[in-house]
Amino acid sequence: MAAANQDSSRPHNTRAIMTFLREHAPFSSMDDNHLAHFAEHATLRFYADGDEVISPDDGVVKRFYIVKQGRIRGERHNEKEDRTDTTFEISQGECFPLAALIGERPTRTLHRASGDTFCLSIEQDAFITLFSESDPFRDFCLRGVSSLLDQVNQRIQSSAMASIGSSNTLDTPLERYALRNPIVCSPDLPVRKAVARMHDNSVGSIIVTDDNRHPAGIFTLRDLRTMIAEEKGPLDTPIRQVMTKDPCCLPSHADAFEAAMLMAEHHFAHLCVVDDENRLIGVVSERDLFALQRVDxxxxxxxxxxxxxxxxxxxxxxxxxxxxxxxxxxxxxxxxxxxxxxxxxxxxxxxxxxxxxxxxxxxxxxxxxxxxxxxxxxxxxxxxxxxxxxxxxxxxxxxxxxxxxxxxxxxxxxxxxxxxxxxxxxxxxxxxxxxxxxxxxxxxxxxxxxxxxxxxxxxxxxxxxxxxxxxxxxxxxxxxxxxxxxxxxxxNALFQKMLAGNAFQRKPPLTMFRNFRYVSDGNKHALDLKRQGLAPFVESVRVFALANGVESANTLERMDELAKKGIFDPKDANAWKEGYSLIQAIRMRSHQEMLNRGEELTNYINPDDLNPLDRRILRESFRQAQRLQQKLEVTYQL
Amino acid sequence: MLEQIKQWIERRRGGRSAGLDSENLPNPKTPGDQLLSDSRLIVLDLETTGLNAAKDEVIAIGAVAIRGGVIHLNDQFDLILRRPELDITETVLIHGIGHEALTQGHETEDALLYLLDWMNGDPVLAYHSAFDQKFLEKTLRSQLGYTTSHTWMDVADLLPAFFPEAKTGGKGLDHWADYFGLEVSARHNAAADALATAELTLIALNLARKEGLRTLKELHDKLHYHRRLQNMHRF
Known part of the structure; x- marks a missing residue:
């Protein structure tokens, strides 16, 4: 032990706080000097259960907190229904109030201790020092809570990326991929001349446009092959007779993903990119989208x-x-x-x-x-x-x-x-x-x-x-x-209520103390991501969708529709979509891992195998499912 | 800590000609009408070579300061004293401080002078404070000839005074720490125990505020009263 021997220049309690910080993001990726700066400038505060920690009435936020022990809950008054809603929960190792501190404004949410709670806190000047000197800390603060979600997505991407080796993303707007000044011709041009023009420009397709530069058709080398093989006509045929009419078009702000989906659905390799008035501005090909990819x-x-x-x-x-x-x-x-x-x-x-x-x-x-x-x-x-x-x-x-x-x-x-x-x-x-x-x-x-x-x-x-x-x-x-x-x-209100009651049976796997509740049969320490994680979302959303005439069957689309119809608060809908998507992401990553190990696919995961960040994300996602069920409970008086 | 003490000594030597005597040390304060919310409280823990104040010695001193109901980690004291001549085999297993660490300690006098200066005469809290008080006063007397008494308050009395119903299963620091779910980074390390004691003190002060106790004197009186009550029950 001989604590005094190790790094005796720092007091024991400073080192103990650094050890605590290191277990949590973003501190886990920060330098020791910055952690020491935090620990040496920190104060330790105690809040008994129910004590206010920060209130919107306190004015501009001047300090940064991290929960050392216990929990903080965010409270917002719901004026429509005259009650207090818990909007979020902050547990051990989590920081607050980022948005208000960065925005130099009062917090919008009352932060209250939930159970006896200790918080470490630094003043604004120490915060600014860390903010300006530590990159991980700054990144974390600027992106706020959503950076946690980003980190999960980044990790999923990077592990998959390891087997691919490319940095294109499908969120990239199409205009980035699209070939500008595409090769075009008028509908009356003979095929022979159109092909010559394609050859001169070494491209595999030509867009046939009308006088207003609206795409009227597309002609590709594949069409040429078919035309010759099936003897559809001489090469002097006007191109409009052999082109594919009404080519698929997407606006330039659409992303690569939409383009890929459209191509996959219709089995074609080229899309026209058009402006708001449907005028051709570019062409994007399958090869543009997946230039570096082995599987397309x-x-x-x-x-x-x-x-x-x-x-x-x-x-x-x-x-x-x-x-x-x-x-x-x-x-x-x-x-x-x-x-x-x-x-x-x-x-x-x-x-x-x-x-x-x-x-x-x-x-x-x-x-x-x-x-x-x-x-x-x-x-x-x-x-x-x-x-x-x-x-x-x-x-x-x-x-x-x-x-x-x-x-x-x-x-x-x-x-x-x-x-x-x-x-x-x-x-x-x-x-x-x-x-x-x-x-x-x-x-x-x-x-x-x-x-x-x-x-x-x-x-x-x-x-x-x-x-x-x-x-x-x-x-x-x-x-x-x-x-x-x-x-x-x-x-049929009775059917709706029965449906709601049924959906309410599927409880997210959290205990009263916000720990994970494991499946009861057999497999200890296992969570069933499908039945315990996704099902509460799917089932609750279905009830609202059917009761409000939403025709789509897709859970995310149903939530969008419900938000549009004003049944869901847009912020809630986003939080629920995000929670649902993250559980789905963790489930799919675990499927890929099982597949790589040659195991039979299951929906079980052991949360102990996840890193602390994923565990937190999972817990927060389950909490969102609980909130959604609470809405069900209130709406249908279960 | 070493650096801090060096700087402090240089400041004292350079700044004032009076030098390192006990004359210029701050005077202990008595509990009066100072507001709890303004006062600075010292929470201290000692590690010793044994339990007998007559023959055992202080090995390490850990202390933190509470100001305005908050623990300030930039205001703490964490030092292992230089006591190489002592036989420490008896307690070395409890404290985890071996010979090597002890010999790396500091000149006792310098350290104690610095401690007194740092304490600034503020009231001292400790868990089972009678023990710490006896050892610290003995050491101050023998090393510096310093005999002035600080105001001491026992956190072992403070907690049951405010939480009479708590079923802690015992009266030790561990019992209360467990009862409130505190994580102590290293038990029997003076600094870590001092911080745990200070955390328990924060919990008690939180309740004190809600019960309307405002001044240091009121807190002191409440402890005194609790102690008398305990003694009455004993007979």
Missing amino acids: LVNLARTIGTATHLRTLISLRTDVSRLVDAMLAHGADSGQVVKIITTLNDVTVRRVLELNIKKNDPGVPFTWLTFGSEGRQEQTLLTDQDNGILFQTPEGMTEDQVREKLLPFAQTVNQELAECGFTLCKGNIMASNPKLCLSDREWDDWFIRFIDASTPQNLVYSSIFLDMRAVFGPTEPLHRLLDKVLSRIRK
Whole structure:
């Protein structure tokens, strides 16, 4: 021990405070000299439970605090409902009040001790010294709390980046990527001349514009290949006859991610970038977006979408996983990545259906429905099939006769999807189940029973059937069905309340003392990020969405819609979206890690394996889920 | 600390011709109408070679100052005295201070003069203060011939006086520290124990303020009263 021997120039208590600081961001990345400066200039203050620490009435904030022990809660008076809301909680190792201190203004939130609390505090002059001398400290203060979120995202990116090695991000505005002064021609130019112009400029595409510089079509080398191979006409043909009409356009402020998604969905490699008046200002190609990338989204989507054998589709699944790595590396957030996975899954499902129709057409048109997480467009690499069929009974046939044709077809599709990595649904929620292969009339009856005669038991299925989307076939029948379902739910307050009660059952995994509550069965120290973390968000948001006529099934989109409709406070909606996305991000990163280790994918994580920062983020995200549930509780008087 | 003492000695020697005698030291203050919210309180802890004030010696002194109900970490005292001639085998295991550390200590007289100057005559609080008072006064007397008494208050009395219902499971510093969930960085280190004692003092002062105690005298009287009450119960 001999404490006096080590660094005896600093008093023991100064060193002890430095040790404490080192355990927390941003101090963990600060120099010892700066930590010593903090410790030597600090005061230690005590606040009994309920004591005010800083109040908006105290005037301009003059000191910086860090919680040494205990907790601080932020209180804001809710004038509409005349009660006090807890807006945030600050626990051990966390700092406050950053925004007010930097902004040299009074705090807007009353900070109150929650339990007996000790805080270390420095005066403004010591704060300014650290602020001007320590880069990590300054960064932290300037970005405020959100820098913690950034750090998590940065870490996710950098670990994925290690396997890719590129610094482009998908948030980059498109204009940065887009080729200025694109090669253009008028619609009457013969193909031969257009190709010559492309050759002269060594580009693979030419945009056909009208007199107002509005893009009218696009012609690429691939089109030329097809034209010659399929003998569509002589090279003197005016280009407007062979061009792809109405090319896809995006405004210049759209980001690379939107462009990539659009390309993946439609399988094309070029997009026009236009100004507000739809005038062409540039072209962006798939290669521009993914110049340095080994796996590319568009090409992968195209390969899947044109695969001719099931075998190929199966082998392409590993590419999907590699792509997820690449996407994380390119700065896609978890919301973007789940959409990419869903898009690629959609393409796969469509291709399996197309291949089967080609082989063995059941002869009746149908809409392929997906439910649950796929319906919400929230799939990760670990995914179950939840699907069904919606058909319109052709004249002269009974519904059972249609089923006779569709069920064997659906059976094969379900099996083949399983071979592609979509696990068969244990609950038999699959299109090959006669109860889920129904006509529009039957589905409508089904939902009437589900909603008007609902029992607590069948509410279990709400998370599946109330998040529904069409993946293949005409979408209009589903749209009509959804219309009826939504208006029925809006009118049925009892059903809403039961739904809310059901959602309220899923408690975020925090104990009364804000520690993690682990899953009760088997696996000790494990959190189920899907059931305990995401589900409380998904389920609560669904109730509000259905009760307020929001048609989207995607949780983030539902929250946006609810904020637009004034059901959610925009600030709350943002906090909830962020909390939800961060849990999703941590879950996906853990999936990638399991995959890299060759383990079976699960949704369990041990919070002890996370670094302190991620643990804090996770805890705060769960707290946001609790707040969302409180809103549910108040709204439905549970 | 070493640097601080050197600078202090140089200042004293250079600034005033009076030199290092006990004449120029601050006078101890008596608890009067000073407001608690203005007063400076010293919270002190000693490590000694044993429990017998007649033959054991002080090894280390740790102290922090409370001003305005707040612990100021730029106002603290943390020093190991130079006592190489002492037999320390008895207590070395408790304190974690070995021979090597002791010999690196400082000239006792300088250190004690500096301590008195730093204390500035302010009231001293300690846990089981009778022990610390006996040892410190003995050392000051023998080393400096200093005999003036400071005002001492016992934090071991202060806490039960304000928290009579607390079920701490014992009367020690550890019991109270556990009761309030304090993290003590290193027990039986004079400085760390002094800080823990000071933290407990803050908790008591917080309640004192809410109970309307305003002056040092009122606090002192409350302790006195509590002590008498305890003694009455004893008989």
